[in-house]
Amino acid sequence: xxxxxxxASLAVAMAAPVAAETELSIYTGWQTLPHSRISGELPNGGxxxxxxxxxxxxxxxxxxxxxxxxxxxxxxGLGFGVEYTHTKAYAPDDTKDDLGFSRLEFTDGHNVLTAxxxxxxxQQWGNVTPYVGGGLGIAFPHVDAKHDSGSRTYGFQxxxxxxxxxxxxxxxxxxxxxxxxEYQFTYSTNEGDFDDGGSFDTDIKTNALNVGVSLSF
Numbered sequence: 001x002x003x004x005x006x007x008a009s010l011a012v013a014m015a016a017p018v019a020a021e022t023e024l025s026i027y028t029g030w031q032t033l034p035h036s037r038i039s040g041e042l043p044n045g046g047x048x049x050x051x052x053x054x055x056x057x058x059x060x061x062x063x064x065x066x067x068x069x070x071x072x073x074x075x076x077g078l079g080f081g082v083e084y085t086h087t088k089a090y091a092p093d094d095t096k097d098d099l100g101f102s103r104l105e106f107t108d109g110h111n112v113l114t115a116x117x118x119x120x121x122x123q124q125w126g127n128v129t130p131y132v133g134g135g136l137g138i139a140f141p142h143v144d145a146k147h148d149s150g151s152r153t154y155g156f157q158x159x160x161x162x163x164x165x166x167x168x169x170x171x172x173x174x175x176x177x178x179x180x181x182e183y184q185f186t187y188s189t190n191e192g193d194f195d196d197g198g199s200f201d202t203d204i205k206t207n208a209l210n211v212g213v214s215l216s217f
Contacts, residue, residue, distance in 0.1 A: 021073040023081075025180070027212025031057040031065045031087055036203050038091075042099065043151030043198035049099055053202070056090040063088070063108055067184075067210065071118060079118040083135060083164065085186065086111055087206045100148040106141035110204055112162045112186050113137045128169050129178075135164040139188035139204070151196040159190035170214060177215055184208045 033055035041048055059065040069083035091104035118133030139162045145153040168182025186206045193199050 020075075021216055023071045023073060023079075023214050023216045024068075025071070025212050025214040026066070026068045027180075027182075027210040028064060028066045029059065029208050029210035029212075031059045031206055031208040033057050033089055033204065033206050036205060038095075038200055038202040040194075040199035040201050041197065042149070043147045043153075043194045043196040044149035045197065046100065046147070046149055051095055051098060053095050054092050055204070056092060057088055057206070058090055058107075059088070059208075065109070065208070067212075069116065071116070073120065077120050077122065079116075079120065079131075079133070081116045081118070082114070083116050084111065084113050085164075085184075085208075087186065087204075087208070089141075089204055089206075101145060102148065103144055103146040105144050106204070107144060108142035110139065110141040110188075110206075111156075112139050112164065112188060114162060114164045116164065116166075118166070128171055130169045131167070133164075133166045137162050137164070139190055141190065141192075141204075143192055143194075145194055147194065147196075147198070149196070151194055151198060153193075153195045153198075157192040159192045160188060162186060162188035168210070176217065177213060179213055180211070182210045182212075184210055 035054050038053050039050040067085035071079045071081035073079040086109040088109045089106045114135030114137030116135035120131035140158045165185045170178045170180035172178040188204050191201045
């Protein structure tokens with residue numbers, strides 16, 4: 001009996017990876033950001049600030065906006081995975097002038113990493129497969145700030161939690177490759193530091209229309 005149970009357990013364990021589908025995806029697209037407030041302390045004792053920022057995405061300028069994810073789809077249509085997105089956020093000239101910055105941006109980039117859960121419905125309209133998903137994770141932007149007081153901040157910081165929501169559809173090219181289009185929203189809370197005593201606190205929200213290609217195996 002023990003051999004039967006052991007044999008059955010091994011069969012289930014070996015069958016599970018075969019039944020699941022691994023999908024690797026890369027994408028780019030058009031990414032924008034709505035206004036949000038930024039507050040904190042200016043470097044070198046410059047005092048506190050609170051400013052409304054009309055962030056710019058500049059998706060197609062270097063470095064570009066892009067993302068990648070890995071999903072493990074179950075036969076039920078439920079999927080689990082991880083996703084990284086290289087979004088970007090530039091403060092406009094009026095904000096920089098008001099606060100005394102010559103540079104104030106998260107452009108290499110405003111990085112978001114999440115663990116995702118998704119649901120898909122295979123071939124609902126011909127060969128089209130719609131899907132929705134969401135994820136929770138962290139933001140770790142590359143902070144690039146240069147202040148008139150002499151402060152220069154340039155480096156990655158882990159700044160807070162992040163949320164991701166996605167809805168899209170994919171179309172197969174062959175039995176291995178597919179193309180997809182989707183809408184994606186991210187939200188992150190960012191608290192970080194400028195060199196020489198400054199700080200910032202801002203919520204970054206992005207809206208993106210993505211196009212990409214996936215490999216399944």
